[in-house]
Amino acid sequence: MGRSPCGHDENGLKKGPWTPEEDQKLIDYISSHGHDSWRTLPKLAGLNRCGKSCRLRWTNYLRPDIKRGKFSEDEERKIINLHSVIGNKWSRIATKLPGRTDNEIKNYWNTHLRKKLLSMGIDPTTHKPRTDLNHLVNLSQLLGAANFGNLISPWGSALNLQVDASHLAKIQLLQNMLQLMNTSPLLNMESNHDLFIGNRNLNPFEGLLNGTNTQLNNKEPFLTGLENLNPGLMNPEAPSNFHDFDNSWAGLEDGFNPEILGVKNSSLSSTSSCENEIEIMNPVPASFSDSPHGTYNINQMESKIDPDQFMSTDSASTYTIFEAWDKLIDDETNDSYWKDILELTSSSSPSPAISWKSTYFPRRINNLAS
DNA sequence: AAAGGGGCCAACCGCGGAGTC
DNA sequence: AGACTCCGCGGTTGGCCCCTT
Numbered sequence: 001m002g003r004s005p006c007g008h009d010e011n012g013l014k015k016g017p018w019t020p021e022e023d024q025k026l027i028d029y030i031s032s033h034g035h036d037s038w039r040t041l042p043k044l045a046g047l048n049r050c051g052k053s054c055r056l057r058w059t060n061y062l063r064p065d066i067k068r069g070k071f072s073e074d075e076e077r078k079i080i081n082l083h084s085v086i087g088n089k090w091s092r093i094a095t096k097l098p099g100r101t102d103n104e105i106k107n108y109w110n111t112h113l114r115k116k117l118l119s120m121g122i123d124p125t126t127h128k129p130r131t132d133l134n135h136l137v138n139l140s141q142l143l144g145a146a147n148f149g150n151l152i153s154p155w156g157s158a159l160n161l162q163v164d165a166s167h168l169a170k171i172q173l174l175q176n177m178l179q180l181m182n183t184s185p186l187l188n189m190e191s192n193h194d195l196f197i198g199n200r201n202l203n204p205f206e207g208l209l210n211g212t213n214t215q216l217n218n219k220e221p222f223l224t225g226l227e228n229l230n231p232g233l234m235n236p237e238a239p240s241n242f243h244d245f246d247n248s249w250a251g252l253e254d255g256f257n258p259e260i261l262g263v264k265n266s267s268l269s270s271t272s273s274c275e276n277e278i279e280i281m282n283p284v285p286a287s288f289s290d291s292p293h294g295t296y297n298i299n300q301m302e303s304k305i306d307p308d309q310f311m312s313t314d315s316a317s318t319y320t321i322f323e324a325w326d327k328l329i330d331d332e333t334n335d336s337y338w339k340d341i342l343e344l345t346s347s348s349s350p351s352p353a354i355s356w357k358s359t360y361f362p363r364r365i366n367n368l369a370s
Numbered sequence: 371a372a373a374g375g376g377g378c379c380a381a382c383c384g385c386g387g388a389g390t391c
Numbered sequence: 392a393g394a395c396t397c398c399g400c401g402g403t404t405g406g407c408c409c410c411t412t
Contacts, residue, residue: 015382017406039397055398056381091400106401107379375411382404390396 014048018057022047026054027062060103067099071108079105079113084127 014022029045035058038051047054060066071079075097082093090102090109097105109124117124 017380037397052383052398053381059399060380088401102400103380111378373412376409378406378408380404380406383402384400385402386398386400388396388398391394 012048013042013050013053015053018061022049023057023062026058030058030062060101063101065099066101071100071112075100076113079109080117080127083109083113083124 025045025047029041033044035041035055038055041047041051042049042054045054049057078097079093082096086092088106090106093105094100094102114124117127118130121130122128123130
């Protein structure tokens with residue numbers, strides 16, 4: 001395994017797979033002397049290796065506290081949740097999984113979890129539902145195989161929607177919207193990472209992932225998605241740090257101006273620390289900017305939230321996510337689609353969901369509701 | 371049974387940050 | 392302040408293994 005089997009570098013130091021004898025030498029030395037300096041360790045331990053190779057071998061394989069074997073479902077869930085928050089920070093993820101190394105987690109992600117998410121129709125980079133047509137085909141197959149009547153989407157069973165690619169796209173757009181809001185800096189002012197780890201799910205498909213389907217079977221389908229939002233928004237008596245929300249929203253409709261959001265460039269392009277040693281990544285995934293500009297689709301919509309464009313003052317050609325929403329709604333020849341959602345979510349009065357929607361889409365909601 | 375191909379994963383590479391002089 | 396060294400991290404590689412044909 002590895003590269004350059006039995007090879008040696010220009011200094012005559014051995015590279016490639018470790019032999020049992022070398023392993024034993026390393027274990028013996030570290031057991032009695034520790035590893036204060038990896039640079040000097042190989043010579044002192046009688047190993048013809050570079051210090052880096054010794055460190056890697058120890059930390060990834062020989063360390064006594066390493067847990068080997070298959071990843072548990074709980075570990076899988078943790079990895080997925082952590083990755084959705086901090087991205088490819090394997091060493092950070094590893095600190096939350098005792099006995100697992102960053103290398104092991106990274107390999108497991110690339111060989112198992114990534115594919116698993118893809119097969120579930122989730123983009124492993126953004127942790128959002130995928131929106132390409134190939135995926136829609138896969139998703140429809142997945143849905144078809146999984147008790148279609150109940151499993152179309154978190155909201156599908158209640159809305160009794162017809163299932164075709166068009167509806168799936170709309171459902172996904174709705175989910176994307178919810179997730180976008182969920183991950184927007186405005187909605188995450190409290191930066192409580194417990195929102196993301198453990199009992200809170202970032203993506204609405206997690207029920208599929210963990211096999212519980214809790215969200216999919218939820219009796220309040222719209223709320224199922226909305227519960228991912230900051231509870232402050234779901235609460236009619238929102239906490240004080242949301243007092244500017246309405247004003248901010250007005251600004252958003254004008255082009256998603258980060259100044260209005262109070263978002264600095266640094267927080268968009270890098271990470272910022274929070275007290276629990278979890279970094280909240282850029283809420284707008286960088287891959288958004290990779291979306292091709294073609295016909296109207298979700299990717300195009302999301303591409304308007306490219307962090308680079310946040311800093312641009314040129315808004316003449318800006319096609320905001322909210323305009324896309326308007327277009328989507330306008331494209332619906334029959335408003336009953338949206339009225340169904342409204343009726344459903346307003347059935348339990350007073351519904352937090354309807355107030356949420358009124359806040360987000362005041363014009364549209366008022367028109368439909370009247 | 372043999373060959374081919376893809377998956378898996380240990381190990382390497384290169385970069386960047388931190389510390390030291 | 393700048394140069395240098397060391398360490399740690401994320402990305403990538405490539406040999407082994409297993410499955411399929």
